[in-house]
Amino acid sequence: QEQLVESGGGVVQPGGSLRLSCAASGFTFSNFGMHWVRQAPGKGLEWVAVIWYDGTKKYHRDSVKGRFTISRDNSKNTLYLEMNSLRVEDTATYYCARDKTSTTGESCFDPWGQGTLVTVSS
């Protein structure tokens, strides 16, 4: 079945770096755009970044631009999120999710992985 498994979360000090991975299986990874979505403890969902199926286009939310970079390796069926200059407010569970695009070009996220927790604290 289609599955997304995140890894790489942990505790890091402010200003530090972390790389998250998302391993995909059960579908043709190279055919789909992919997203990262995060959720701070006890808070709502927040979209972070998207990458096109072939990696040619990437978009990040304003608050992480210049600090986070989404990437992918289609030969390894793996999505990444490189996070630098981490801030306390980046503390969250980070989910990877597959893009689901409509005929109008609008898209959503389905399915999601189980998430990996990133804690930024001194």
Next chain:
Amino acid sequence: SYELTQPPSVSVSPGQTARITCSGDALPKKYAYWYQQKSGQAPVLVIYEDIKRPSGIPERFSGSSSGAMATLTISGAQVEDEGVYYCYSIDSDGLHRVFGGGTQLTVL
């Protein structure tokens, strides 16, 4: 910045109909999507493109949209439907992907 507004909580008795609303200026032109998140779990898509139900989602879940408001309806809500429901959409320029603040559904 673009915002989607949901009520913080909705409470119904088992078997009753639960309605959760989502308002946003771009909804007349953009699709609404709905996610269910149970405690400690990842979100699950329950409605997409305003009214469509993914395979495996019970028929009691339905969606509608009129003007600047989208509505998720759970007809005959069950205890297992408890959780937080998020609407999602994009702004009129298609540049900002936004979730609503979430609605805690209680069925008891």
